[in-house]
Amino acid sequence: MTENNTKGERPGFFRRVWNFFTRPAVAIAAGTLLLAGVVLGVLFWGGFNWAMEMTNNEEFCISCHEMRDNVYAEYEGTVHQSNSSGVRATCPDCHVPKEWGPKVVRKIQASYELYGHFITGVIDTPEKFDAHRLDMATSVWTAMKKTDSRECRNCHDFEFMDFTLQENRAAQNHQAALDQGKTCIDCHQGIAHRLPEDYLNAYKDVAARVEGR
Amino acid sequence: MTKKPLISALTATALLAAGLAFAQSAASPVESLRGAQVDEQVAVEDVFHQDEKRFARSYRQQPPLVPHSIDQYQIDLKANRCLSCHDWTNAGERNAPTLSMTHYMDRNGAQLDHVAGTRWFCNQCHVPQADAPALVENTFESSGKN
Numbered sequence A: 001m002t003e004n005n006t007k008g009e010r011p012g013f014f015r016r017v018w019n020f021f022t023r024p025a026v027a028i029a030a031g032t033l034l035l036a037g038v039v040l041g042v043l044f045w046g047g048f049n050w051a052m053e054m055t056n057n058e059e060f061c062i063s064c065h066e067m068r069d070n071v072y073a074e075y076e077g078t079v080h081q082s083n084s085s086g087v088r089a090t091c092p093d094c095h096v097p098k099e100w101g102p103k104v105v106r107k108i109q110a111s112y113e114l115y116g117h118f119i120t121g122v123i124d125t126p127e128k129f130d131a132h133r134l135d136m137a138t139s140v141w142t143a144m145k146k147t148d149s150r151e152c153r154n155c156h157d158f159e160f161m162d163f164t165l166q167e168n169r170a171a172q173n174h175q176a177a178l179d180q181g182k183t184c185i186d187c188h189q190g191i192a193h194r195l196p197e198d199y200l201n202a203y204k205d206v207a208a209r210v211e212g213r
Numbered sequence B: 001m002t003k004k005p006l007i008s009a010l011t012a013t014a015l016l017a018a019g020l021a022f023a024q025s026a027a028s029p030v031e032s033l034r035g036a037q038v039d040e041q042v043a044v045e046d047v048f049h050q051d052e053k054r055f056a057r058s059y060r061q062q063p064p065l066v067p068h069s070i071d072q073y074q075i076d077l078k079a080n081r082c083l084s085c086h087d088w089t090n091a092g093e094r095n096a097p098t099l100s101m102t103h104y105m106d107r108n109g110a111q112l113d114h115v116a117g118t119r120w121f122c123n124q125c126h127v128p129q130a131d132a133p134a135l136v137e138n139t140f141e142s143s144g145k146n
Helices: A013-022 A030-054 A065-075 A089-094 A100-120 A125-144 A167-181 A201-212 B003-027
Strands: none
Touching: A013 A100, A089 A100, A089 A167, A100 A167
């Protein structure tokens, strides 16, 4: 192997690749090279973001039966799918962060979750889905509690809520939430899906953990 | 063996009755659930809004009417959202009226720490009220003085 470097002989494959990346190019003009780099960069970046977008809509989310038959079916008819104003919140609106960094992190987590779909099939029947739901809900709650319900706040904001137009209970609770620093998910679990058994105790545990109590 | 003719007679009568009932239902035209032909326009019903005030009870044992929206609350075998505010463990924190003791008593009269199974489906007894006209004539009079 080490003979590869002896004079006169053609370097080995790995050596040639190494040279290709480390030696200055002689045959191509620097300008051309730069341009090619830019074009390739744009293509990759565009492709990456395209892939992010393609996997960031409701159609994609419910293309697997686990989501379509369980959470999507439950979400149908809830206030976020059908309401007087006709504004809708789709799966990624609540489940995928808008900012780039957290979004990429969430997408990487999602690829791991696909492992469950293709390999272990942890939730591939409604019964298994239900058995697993408390775990899944717990991880969603934990994320929301940690980010101060960031995804809800993409659309909702206490600043622009007219408490006088709300139902008494809502106005009182929201004022209390502002005063006590509570976040949306503290009171609004099960806003889009069915809740599992013993959900409230599980949520209280999540809240205690995140608040470090 | 005197029972046999009796049984046959009974069976025959039952069959006859069933046959008559069937013939009658076949004679009257089938009515669709929406009560109109497929190509008939049905006007959308008026929307009536829910009354949102605390109601006085019209008789002593009346389950109080619900003074707030309830559409959004899940009540099924797994979860009961009403309890997240009204159960004695949460009511103080959520500033809601606590369930009265009758809700914690099972059918044998034993006192429980959690809501009794017979009281799980709240909207069996508690309903909201809308400002809609009565569906059927109603001569009910409150047994209260008012």
